[in-house]
Amino acid sequence: MMTLLNGPNTPFGRLAWVTALQLGIEVENRVIDVYSAGFLDALNPLRQIPTLVLDGNHALFDSRVICTYFHSLRPEAEIIPMSDWAVQTRWSLAVGLMEASVARTMEMRRQASERNTPAVAKHDQRIPRVIAALEAQAEEICDGRARIDRLATAVVLEYIDFRGVIDWRDTAPRLARWLENETTRPSLMASRPYDVLPGAAGDRSTLRSQMLGSTSS
Structure with a gap:
């Protein structure tokens, strides 16, 4: 499964996560502390979030690239009209x-x-x-x-x-x-920003499981 390295309240990372949820793309949203995430340097030399890890060694960034990649997996949804x-x-x-x-x-x-x-x-x-x-x-x-x-x-x-x-x-x-x-859109409700340290957030797995597989507009 792809992993989206993210923060609890970054709007850039939230947009990438919203796009995945809206398209029903299976991806793990992993909240990290970017300031201490030394491992991120090997994936993204900028050490910035969001970073989408496709496998152990390959990653995509920044948010626009990640959103466009998600769209390429579900082009029929037409979330990003490429020629508009x-x-x-x-x-x-x-x-x-x-x-x-x-x-x-x-x-x-x-x-x-x-x-x-x-x-x-x-x-x-x-x-x-x-x-x-x-x-x-x-x-x-x-x-x-x-x-x-x-x-x-x-x-x-x-x-x-x-x-x-x-x-x-x-x-x-x-x-x-x-x-x-x-x-009130489910993808936005599931990704609302919060201001806590990684690992201290409430469990969002239930709402996430409801969103995955849904491509409703």
Whole structure:
């Protein structure tokens, strides 16, 4: 079985896991402490998660590559329309929002005296700007059918809520209404972020077993 090396709350890893669940692909989601995972260096020299281990010696990374690989195993689901460049661009936009939101979160964890204030200011400008761009495309995003740009948007908005990055709902009402329903999707419910050390999380095996084999949209 493939193994997805992941963290408890990374939006990049969550999107890869959501994609696998949505497609009904059999994969072990293994939460690790990336900072002490020396073994990861041989699989991914960047020592980053998510990393998908195909066998003992071969791995795929980053999240976009992993999601695309999962799609190649279930192309009939059409989660990633490879020739639809608007979808691909919205996916990139959502991933960029993940990057800015994670970077801001990490920066704000520093002592105030060590914080890169200009970097925080840049993120504080970029994050609402991207959300506004996604809101402007809500007609394409706010649909009930699973697709990579929609899944990525839901994942990053939930991460922003999880970390308290920004209050965004008043400026993006269509996305806010859509997210209320979208978060009840089983693949998203099964992968919700949590803030505990690896091995201390609750057992999600029951919900995982219900998801595997399901390709419902």
